[in-house]
Amino acid sequence: MPADGGLAVTTDTPTTVEWLTAEQQTHWRAFRGGSARLFAALEHELERDTGLSTHEYEVLVRLSETPDRTLRMAQLADNLAHSRSRLTHTIRRMEEQGLVERLPCIEDARGVNCTMTEKGWQVLVAAAPSHVQSVRDHLVDILTPEQFAALGDAMETVRLHLTGGACHVE
Amino acid sequence: MPADGGLAVTTDTPTTVEWLTAEQQTHWRAFRGGSARLFAALEHELERDTGLSTHEYEVLVRLSETPDRTLRMAQLADNLAHSRSRLTHTIRRMEEQGLVERLPCIEDARGVNCTMTEKGWQVLVAAAPSHVQSVRDHLVDILTPEQFAALGDAMETVRLHLTGGACHVE
DNA sequence: CCGTGGTTGTTGAACTGTCAACCAAACTGT
DNA sequence: ACAGTTTGGTTGACAGTTCAACAACCACGG
Numbered sequence: 001m002p003a004d005g006g007l008a009v010t011t012d013t014p015t016t017v018e019w020l021t022a023e024q025q026t027h028w029r030a031f032r033g034g035s036a037r038l039f040a041a042l043e044h045e046l047e048r049d050t051g052l053s054t055h056e057y058e059v060l061v062r063l064s065e066t067p068d069r070t071l072r073m074a075q076l077a078d079n080l081a082h083s084r085s086r087l088t089h090t091i092r093r094m095e096e097q098g099l100v101e102r103l104p105c106i107e108d109a110r111g112v113n114c115t116m117t118e119k120g121w122q123v124l125v126a127a128a129p130s131h132v133q134s135v136r137d138h139l140v141d142i143l144t145p146e147q148f149a150a151l152g153d154a155m156e157t158v159r160l161h162l163t164g165g166a167c168h169v170e
Numbered sequence: 171m172p173a174d175g176g177l178a179v180t181t182d183t184p185t186t187v188e189w190l191t192a193e194q195q196t197h198w199r200a201f202r203g204g205s206a207r208l209f210a211a212l213e214h215e216l217e218r219d220t221g222l223s224t225h226e227y228e229v230l231v232r233l234s235e236t237p238d239r240t241l242r243m244a245q246l247a248d249n250l251a252h253s254r255s256r257l258t259h260t261i262r263r264m265e266e267q268g269l270v271e272r273l274p275c276i277e278d279a280r281g282v283n284c285t286m287t288e289k290g291w292q293v294l295v296a297a298a299p300s301h302v303q304s305v306r307d308h309l310v311d312i313l314t315p316e317q318f319a320a321l322g323d324a325m326e327t328v329r330l331h332l333t334g335g336a337c338h339v340e
Numbered sequence: 341c342c343g344t345g346g347t348t349g350t351t352g353a354a355c356t357g358t359c360a361a362c363c364a365a366a367c368t369g370t
Numbered sequence: 371a372c373a374g375t376t377t378g379g380t381t382g383a384c385a386g387t388t389c390a391a392c393a394a395c396c397a398c399g400g
Contacts, residue, residue, distance in 0.1 A: 017299035024310055027322025031309075034325030035205050037251050037332045053386090073349060081207050086387060088350055093386090110348040110395045129187035139201075140194055142331050143324055150320040152197025154313055155204030161312050162207045223356090244378060256357055258380055263356090280365045280378045 038138055045134045050127035055080070056094055057131060060124040063100065063116040070115040072105065099123060208308055215304045220297035225250070226264055227301060230294040233270065233286040240285040242275065269293060 020028060043054050052060075062079050063069050071079075077087040091114055094100045099120035105111030116124075140148055190198060213224050222230075232249050233239050241249075247257040261284055264270045269290035275281030286294075310318055 017302050018306070019302060020305070020310065024318070027318055028305060028310070030322040030326035030329060033251065034327075034329035034332075035209075038325075038328050039205075040251065041332055055386090074347085077349095081203065081210065083388070084349060085351085085389075089386075092350095105348095108348080108396075112349065132187055132189060135190070135198060136188070138332060139328060140190065140198070142327060147320065147324045147327070148194070148197055150317065151324045152200040154317045154321045155208075156200035157204075157312060157317070158208050158309060159200060159204035162204075162211055162308060225356095242378085247379095253358070254379060255359075255381085259357075262380095275378095278366075278378080282379065 041138055042131070042134050046127065046131050049130040050123070052123070052127055055082070055090060056099070057124070057127060059090065059094065060099065060116055060120055060127075063114065064121065064124055068115070069121070070113050073102075073112045073114055076114060094120075211308055212301070212304050216297065216301050219300040220293070222293065222297055225252070225260060226269070227294070227297060229260065229264065230269065230286055230290055230297075233284065234291065234294055238285070239291070240283050243272075243282045243284055246284060264290075 039054075046052055046054055046057060050057075058080055059076065062076060063071055073084065073087060073091070076091075077084050080087070082090070091100060091102065095102060098117055100114055100116050103113045103115060105113050143151070209224075216222055216224055216227060220227075228250055229246065232246055233241055243254065243257060243261070246261075247254050250257070252260070261270060261272065265272060268287055270284055270286050273283045273285060275283050313321070
């Protein structure tokens with residue numbers, strides 16, 4: 001979509017920007033358009049089947065992967081690439097639903113430990129099959145293994161570039 | 171991220187869902203995490219450099235590509251994969267900024283034609299170089315041409331699958 | 341100790357997107 | 371001609387996100 005500048009004809013270029021070729025433009029639009037529709041579809045199906053948003057789902061996933069199902073707010077925010085503020089709001093809502101709870105952190109009095117409740121665990125277990133199926137239906141199973149692997153590798157390169165290489169799991 | 175269900179150990183599976191392999195999980199997480207960070211970075215840089223959101227930018231791009239810089243609301247919404255409602259709100263805001271204007275449609279009295287103004291055009295021309303550079307910096311130029319092409323091809327497959335094959339330009 | 345600066349997390353206001361309800365105009369079939 | 375349905379678009383209430391300001395705490399150097 002945008003990367004070509006959208007200028008119907010590549011008119012006078014005020015700066016020395018190198019425009020995208022027609023091919024690059026096509027790929028870029030496919031990537032943007034495909035990603036947008038894919039994430040929208042996954043979001044919609046998860047919401048419909050389980051009542052969770054993908055963000056809530058991911059919070060639960062991250063918590064479920066630690067030994068004590070607990071994570072500091074900052075680590076959670078970094079993992080999810082969400083702002084602190086956004087995470088605070090999300091966690092407050094999830095706490096109201098009984099999916100997680102917040103406890104003060106002993107080692108660092110500034111910190112807050114976020115733990116998933118038993119209910120949160122059960123909600124995640126109930127939601128996972130549906131979501132996995134969605135991901136298969138709309139992405140994994142419609143690509144060849146090579147295509148899917150190439151997709152992952154390319155985006156891993158992008159991620160490393162953006163996080164300066166120094167970054168966490170996700 | 172989620173597709174593995176996040177269940178630290180693949181415990182008892184209540185349904186007959188086929189989970190993702192460790193490799194698939196890795197690729198899926200890379201794709202989701204990389205995409206999220208990439209789009210966030212592009213959004214942030216465009217906003218910082220030009221004051222436009224990527225959505226507003228795309229509206230202008232789409233309009234700029236038609237002969238008369240005009241598109242029906244529904245076509246615009248389809249192109250962008252946005253809901254009608256969302257587009258109405260977006261266009262109202264852009265109209266207030268003088269970037270576009272809405273005119274009744276002659277052929278179909280239900281319809282509304284959205285046209286980009288001269289100011290809108292100039293804003294787009296001014297914004298494009300910066301945005302193209304961002305896309306190059308964070309995506310196009312850090313991948314090999316083959317990687318980037320594979321990315322585009324894969325996501326085009328995804329897009330076609332989601333739109334039932336019958337779909338527009340984007 | 342005290343102060344300075346950086347980190348952690350929260351808050352509230354403003355903004356953006358979603359959802360359901362709605363109106364008006366166009367098609368459809370009789 | 372005309373009820374019923376579909377399409378195009380808007381609206382307002384609500385939910386989620388961003389942003390700037392803030393409070394509490396750590397860490398380090400005088």
